Amino acid sequence: MTDRLHGAADGCRPVCRQVTVDVPATSANLGSGFDCAGLALDFCDHLTFTLPQVDPDGSGVDRADRVDRAERVDLAERAGREARTLVTVKGEGQGRLPVDGRNLVASTFRRACAAFGLEVDDLFLEADNRIPQARGMGSSASALVGAVAAADAFCHSGRIDRHRVFELAASYEGHPDNVAPAVYGGLTISWPLAGADREGPGGYGTVGYPVDEGVEAAILVPDFRVPTSQARQILPDGLSMSDAVFNMARVGLLPAALGPSATEVGATGSGDRREGLLYTATQDRVHQPFRRSLMPASWTLVERLRGQGLAAAISGAGPSVIVLHRGRREEIAHLAGPELAGGHWDLLDLPIRTGGVEVTRG
Numbered sequence: 456m457t458d459r460l461h462g463a464a465d466g467c468r469p470v471c472r473q474v475t476v477d478v479p480a481t482s483a484n485l486g487s488g489f490d491c492a493g494l495a496l497d498f499c500d501h502l503t504f505t506l507p508q509v510d511p512d513g514s515g516v517d518r519a520d521r522v523d524r525a526e527r528v529d530l531a532e533r534a535g536r537e538a539r540t541l542v543t544v545k546g547e548g549q550g551r552l553p554v555d556g557r558n559l560v561a562s563t564f565r566r567a568c569a570a571f572g573l574e575v576d577d578l579f580l581e582a583d584n585r586i587p588q589a590r591g592m593g594s595s596a597s598a599l600v601g602a603v604a605a606a607d608a609f610c611h612s613g614r615i616d617r618h619r620v621f622e623l624a625a626s627y628e629g630h631p632d633n634v635a636p637a638v639y640g641g642l643t644i645s646w647p648l649a650g651a652d653r654e655g656p657g658g659y660g661t662v663g664y665p666v667d668e669g670v671e672a673a674i675l676v677p678d679f680r681v682p683t684s685q686a687r688q689i690l691p692d693g694l695s696m697s698d699a700v701f702n703m704a705r706v707g708l709l710p711a712a713l714g715p716s717a718t719e720v721g722a723t724g725s726g727d728r729r730e731g732l733l734y735t736a737t738q739d740r741v742h743q744p745f746r747r748s749l750m751p752a753s754w755t756l757v758e759r760l761r762g763q764g765l766a767a768a769i770s771g772a773g774p775s776v777i778v779l780h781r782g783r784r785e786e787i788a789h790l791a792g793p794e795l796a797g798g799h800w801d802l803l804d805l806p807i808r809t810g811g812v813e814v815t816r817g
């Protein structure tokens with residue numbers, strides 16, 4: 456897509472000087488829902504974007520009074536030279552992620568601002584990261600959503616437009632499954648629009664489903680990384696009809712298996728049968744079998760957990776493992792005992808996050 460959005464104002468001004476963003480981790484696929492299912496997790500990166508730029512006469516931002524005098528002079532002196540990007544990273548990625556304009560959050564923020572018609576001068580970004588990177592918890596989608604949501608907040612007054620954020624961030628990511636829950640929260644099923652349906656920017660649709668309050672996610676996170684790009688390259692070009700049908704039937708079960716209305720579904724009346732539905736909904740023949748060789752230790756763990764009837768799957772493109780459950784935390788920790796005792800795996804017990812990205816202007 457073209458980067459300047461249709462209808463974006465030419466040369467718009469930022470509506471504030473600082474924006475903070477809390478953007479959640481996500482788990483995509485959930486077994487059967489390759490490239491379409493995603494779940495928001497209550498575990499956030501906290502990002503602070505500051506635009507210190509202001510015209511020498513103080514007219515560059517609507518709230519120029521918040522820029523102190525010394526800073527205005529400093530900025531005036533810097534007029535005419537290349538814009539600076541200064542990034543500080545704490546937590547996940549500290550010492551590893553770029554701290555200049557190559558940082559994914561910073562570069563995406565500039566790109567989204569340009570798409571909205573705002574040319575950004577200097578940018579200060581403080582990233583307090585909790586989401587492990589390249590582990591299958593959607594860190595790259597969260598980085599894109601955080602950056603686009605911040606750009607939306609700088610470029611438009613009022614509440615952020617979640618649909619606009621979803622469309623732009625999904626177009627940058629290239630698949631919408633992690634982006635949608637990071638934007639909207641909860642369980643989402645997303646799809647690329649068919650060619651004839653494409654109109655204007657974007658090209659993805661999504662619907663959200665409520666998640667039963669009793670459902671929790673246990674995420675087992677190893678200390679090794681698998682980049683999503685590598686895990687996508689290993690997938691085959693085609694599938695058998697029977698494997699496609701196997702997954703189609705199961706992804707259709709995900710909203711009922713995770714939703715509060717699951718007990719009302721005739722075939723799933725009792726608590727035990729609900730666990731059975733979660734187990735079935737997370738079966739997969741489309742992507743995990745092809746990725747086993749990239750993450751054998753993760754697959755061993757998935758099989759052990761599933762062997763006890765738990766709804767375990769590779770989280771996203773891996774190598775983390777997600778277990779969706781209702782009150783079975785101790786059992787999961789016990790079954791993952793060998794991995795946890797070895798010191799190379801962590802267990803995160805995470806509630807499902809009902810809301811998506813949160814933005815505050817300062």
Ligand SMILES: Nc1ncnc2c1ncn2[C@@H]1O[C@H](COP(=O)(O)OP(=O)(O)O)[C@@H](O)[C@H]1O
Nearest residue numbers: 559560588589590591592593594595598682683
């Ligand atoms: N908070 C972040 N800040 C900057 N870059 C990030 C951030 N999170 C992810 N990235 C970039 O995305 C890469 C991981 O993306 P990817 O391989 O898709 O894994 P994941 O499963 O975590 O999304 C990181 O190596 C890094 O380049």
Ligand SMILES: N[C@@H](CCOP(=O)(O)O)C(=O)O
Nearest residue numbers: 483490591592593683771772
């Ligand atoms: N559907 C994608 C999901 C990638 O999720 P991530 O959290 O690993 O980035 C895939 O399976 O490739």
